[in-house]
Amino acid sequence: MSDAVPSAAFDLALAPGLEGVLPGAGEWAAAYLAMADEPPTAGLTRLMAARQIRLLAPAPGPSRTALAWAEVVAASCALPAARPGSLPEPAGPRLGAEALARCRLVLAPALAVDLSGTRLGRGGGWYDRALAQVAPGALVLGVCFADEVLAAGSLPREAHDRPVDGVLTPGGVVLFPVDGEGG
Numbered sequence: 001m002s003d004a005v006p007s008a009a010f011d012l013a014l015a016p017g018l019e020g021v022l023p024g025a026g027e028w029a030a031a032y033l034a035m036a037d038e039p040p041t042a043g044l045t046r047l048m049a050a051r052q053i054r055l056l057a058p059a060p061g062p063s064r065t066a067l068a069w070a071e072v073v074a075a076s077c078a079l080p081a082a083r084p085g086s087l088p089e090p091a092g093p094r095l096g097a098e099a100l101a102r103c104r105l106v107l108a109p110a111l112a113v114d115l116s117g118t119r120l121g122r123g124g125g126w127y128d129r130a131l132a133q134v135a136p137g138a139l140v141l142g143v144c145f146a147d148e149v150l151a152a153g154s155l156p157r158e159a160h161d162r163p164v165d166g167v168l169t170p171g172g173v174v175l176f177p178v179d180g181e182g183g
Contacts, residue, residue, distance in 0.1 A: 017173030
């Protein structure tokens with residue numbers, strides 16, 4: 001996270017280019033409920049609710065290696081994190097990983113994203129496993145701060161890493177060229 005500006009000053013809902021990637025009313029998207037060191041998503045979840053976009057958010061799954069998903073039914077329905085450093089939890093009923101297949105847009109948290117589509121997560125592989133459920137044609141964006149967007153090839157990519165199609169920062173949306181390698 002950038003040290004220059006506190007995260008509370010950012011609102012992803014105002015990011016340039018976001019309008020062009022949002023699904024329509026009644027369609028599905030997935031986004032995370034931000035932890036303190038991530039770009040805040042509260043404004044984004046409120047925007048999606050106002051536009052009647054159905055939103056999934058990750059929740060602890062049936063095992064320590066899998067995420068479950070729950071529908072965010074109101075912008076205020078998140079439960080506090082169960083312990084420091086854990087995910088804030090949506091209050092809706094748990095759905096399996098296959099629920100991600102209904103989403104037209106998936107916003108995945110990232111510690112960094114390089115311009116070739118490699119996303120660096122927190123190291124557990126949770127999102128890489130979950131992203132295997134995303135339907136062909138869905139748009140997957142890594143979400144991070146602008147200073148965490150790196151030159152192409154800066155991050156190592158392993159066989160299990162699912163490339164992203166672009167990046168969303170408080171400064172805007174950048175879609176990567178399709179070259180046969182990306183998501």
